[in-house]
Amino acid sequence: MALLEVDDLSVTFARRGQRAVHAVDGVSFSVDAGEVVGLVGESGCGKSVTSLAIMGLLPRQPGLRVGGKAVFDGTDLLQLDDRSRRGIRGRDIAMVFQDPLSSLNPVVPIGLQVTEVLTRHRGMKGDAAAKEAARLLDRVGIPDPKRRLKEYPHQLSGGMRQRALIAMAVACQPRLLIADEPTTALDVTIQAQILELLKDLVRDSGTALVMITHDLGVVAGMCDSINVLYGGRVVETARRRPLFREPRHPYTVGLLGSVPRLDVGRGEPLNPIPGSVRDLLPWPDGCAFAPRCTRRVDACVGEPPQLVLAHDGRSYRCVNPAPVPAPREEEKR
Amino acid sequence: MIRFIVRRLLQLIPTLFGLSLLLFIWLRRLPGGPETAILGERGTPEMRAAIRHNLGLDEPILIQYGRFLRRLIRLDLGTSIATKREVTTEFLQRFPGTVELTVTAMVIAIGIGIPLGYLAARRRGRLLDHLSVGGSLIGICIPVFFLAYILKAIFSENLGWFPSSGRQDPTIGATRITNFFVLDGLMTREWDAAADALWHLVLPGLALASIPLAIIVRITRASVLEVLNEDFVRTAEAKGLTENVIRRRHVLRNAMLPVATSIGLLTGGLLSGAVLTETVFAFSGIGAFIAESISQRDYPVLMGFIMIIAVVYVLVNLIVDLSYSLIDPRVRVR
Numbered sequence: 326m327a328l329l330e331v332d333d334l335s336v337t338f339a340r341r342g343q344r345a346v347h348a349v350d351g352v353s354f355s356v357d358a359g360e361v362v363g364l365v366g367e368s369g370c371g372k373s374v375t376s377l378a379i380m381g382l383l384p385r386q387p388g389l390r391v392g393g394k395a396v397f398d399g400t401d402l403l404q405l406d407d408r409s410r411r412g413i414r415g416r417d418i419a420m421v422f423q424d425p426l427s428s429l430n431p432v433v434p435i436g437l438q439v440t441e442v443l444t445r446h447r448g449m450k451g452d453a454a455a456k457e458a459a460r461l462l463d464r465v466g467i468p469d470p471k472r473r474l475k476e477y478p479h480q481l482s483g484g485m486r487q488r489a490l491i492a493m494a495v496a497c498q499p500r501l502l503i504a505d506e507p508t509t510a511l512d513v514t515i516q517a518q519i520l521e522l523l524k525d526l527v528r529d530s531g532t533a534l535v536m537i538t539h540d541l542g543v544v545a546g547m548c549d550s551i552n553v554l555y556g557g558r559v560v561e562t563a564r565r566r567p568l569f570r571e572p573r574h575p576y577t578v579g580l581l582g583s584v585p586r587l588d589v590g591r592g593e594p595l596n597p598i599p600g601s602v603r604d605l606l607p608w609p610d611g612c613a614f615a616p617r618c619t620r621r622v623d624a625c626v627g628e629p630p631q632l633v634l635a636h637d638g639r640s641y642r643c644v645n646p647a648p649v650p651a652p653r654e655e656e657k658r
Numbered sequence: 659m660i661r662f663i664v665r666r667l668l669q670l671i672p673t674l675f676g677l678s679l680l681l682f683i684w685l686r687r688l689p690g691g692p693e694t695a696i697l698g699e700r701g702t703p704e705m706r707a708a709i710r711h712n713l714g715l716d717e718p719i720l721i722q723y724g725r726f727l728r729r730l731i732r733l734d735l736g737t738s739i740a741t742k743r744e745v746t747t748e749f750l751q752r753f754p755g756t757v758e759l760t761v762t763a764m765v766i767a768i769g770i771g772i773p774l775g776y777l778a779a780r781r782r783g784r785l786l787d788h789l790s791v792g793g794s795l796i797g798i799c800i801p802v803f804f805l806a807y808i809l810k811a812i813f814s815e816n817l818g819w820f821p822s823s824g825r826q827d828p829t830i831g832a833t834r835i836t837n838f839f840v841l842d843g844l845m846t847r848e849w850d851a852a853a854d855a856l857w858h859l860v861l862p863g864l865a866l867a868s869i870p871l872a873i874i875v876r877i878t879r880a881s882v883l884e885v886l887n888e889d890f891v892r893t894a895e896a897k898g899l900t901e902n903v904i905r906r907r908h909v910l911r912n913a914m915l916p917v918a919t920s921i922g923l924l925t926g927g928l929l930s931g932a933v934l935t936e937t938v939f940a941f942s943g944i945g946a947f948i949a950e951s952i953s954q955r956d957y958p959v960l961m962g963f964i965m966i967i968a969v970v971y972v973l974v975n976l977i978v979d980l981s982y983s984l985i986d987p988r989v990r991v992r
Binding site: 382387410412413416419420422424428429434437441442445446477479493494 | 783887888889890892893894895896897898899900903907908911912985986987988
């Protein structure tokens with residue numbers, strides 16, 4: 326059985342006098358123990374909201390509705406009360422966020438921000454907690470951890486801060502780690518190091534990792550399976566190799582095609598997907614991607630496309646999928 | 659740290675110098691003078707001139723100012739024209755009352771204002787939030803003397819819970835050391851005297867607390883709302899920390915910076931005169947005395963008062979800055 330099974334998750338923000346926004350509109354995916362799963366999509370496709378809904382971290386506000394299921398190890402996280410959720414967060418499921426500077430409390434020393442998790446979930450205090458915190462900082466590659474414990478976030482570099490946040494997240498050896506664009510705010514050189522660190526950590530501890538990103542390079546380097554999101558739904562799910570070799574959904578094709586390539590001559594135009602995420606068709610009226618799709622046919626509009634299950638555990642939501650391509654020209658050359 | 663404090667205290671000197679020069683000239687330029695207060699409308703020009711001469715007010719203004727400065731260096735603020743007593747003596751007698759009243763009011767305002775502001779932010783848009791925001795609007799708008807009369811009518815005259823006037827029951831015959839009545843009672847172990855003085859502080863303290871309370875509630879609420887949206891609060895939530903720890907360590911500590919600033923300013927404001935409250939409760943603080951001195955153009959008292967208030971403001975702000983550096987490591991003073 327899967328460690329995390331997200332089924333028909335929906336998140337709606339309703340405002341009085343305004344049309345309700347379906348930020349997540351029936352997302353389903355699953356994560357096996359120890360597996361690395363990618364959630365990929367453009368800004369606004371609902372990937373962050375999905376992760377926050379699973380964690381129960383969506384800002385409490387009137388008009389917020391969360392539907393569906395997120396079953397973690399047999400319990401539906403969405404049905405838990407606040408108290409039990411706090412018991413699971415940080416211990417069984419942990420999260421690493423996008424912007425390491427704003428994600429750390431500026432007025433609390435790094436050490437306390439690490440030990441507070443240990444105190445909360447592992448009952449460690451005083452010297453024992455400090456020792457374990459130093460070990461954790463050392464594990465995530467922060468040099469001179471004893472000194473760093475006393476320092477404040479503004480005294481650390483961006484990469485160090487993200488390492489510290491990762492240390493806090495893995496402090497209780499969670500079974501699931503959700504990383505929401507953990508490298509977006511970092512320099513390219515640091516990005517690779519952080520990804521390497523995450524990969525190491527989950528391999529050593531058998532932690533499952535949900536990697537949320539818009540960066541296909543990240544996905545290609547670490548994910549076992551990938552879910553491509555568009556307009557709040559999963560439009561294609563596949564293992565890594567098949568997805569990159571033969572994407573079926575036109576949106577996935579577009580995403581892969583828009584990655585700049587080094588082997589194309591200078592001055593060649595990039596290949597963006599036309600339009601923007603705002604040109605959304607509401608799912609009940611057809612395929613949300615239809616307004617931007619190059620393979621659009623009449624059947625795309627009217628009713629939402631059904632999920633097509635193909636071999637090898639892959640599925641896509643499209644009535645006119647891209648053909649399985651013949652070996653590409655570049656590859657022949 | 660020490661260097662920072664010393665530097666700030668040295669900054670006091672030019673501040674006091676400039677302030678005193680400005681106000682000295684401005685006060686002397688005001689129409690009317692002490693002679694009018696003494697003689698009333700009926701005095702002849704000759705009588706006025708005689709009084710002005712006796713007080714040394716007919717000399718050139720800079721010479722008068724020079725004399726004022728020479729005395730100031732010896733911490734001598736001169737003699738009050740109206741009461742004929744040393745200004746320092748008058749202040750030592752009256753200022754402690756105002757300080758006690760201010761401290762009481764600020765303790766009430768902070769003790770209620772910060773928790774209420776936090777709760778209002780946490781329950782944004784619900785009943786408690788509306789009540790505290792609406793209530794604080796009333797607190798700002800309602801005239802303090804009016805509130806003072808209402809409090810007095812209800813809790814003193816009708817219910818008889820609190821005394822209606824004064825700082826202490828004179829029949830107790832308390833010993834005076836510092837003129838801080840509560841402190842004196844504690845120092846001499848005259849517990850009944852301390853309790854009685856404290857009891858006298860409750861109603862005027864409540865009346866005086868209304869505006870600072872309203873302001874602190876609003877600033878705390880706004881500041882907490884801002885911090886609640888910060889990413890690090892979400893991180894703390896993601897760690898599964900208890901609400902208690904999140905509130906104390908992650909929300910309130912960050913939300914306190916603007917609150918600390920306003921507490922400093924409000925405290926300074928209260929110290930510089932709670933005339934109306936002191937008048938309603940016949941509380942012998944500095945406020946009423948200063949009001950009277952203004953109408954009588956009692957120059958030495960006014961100048962001395964301004965000097966003291968300037969020092970108090972600088973000290974209060976120094977404390978605020980020091981508390982800043984305790985709260986936020988990024989502004990740690992060097």
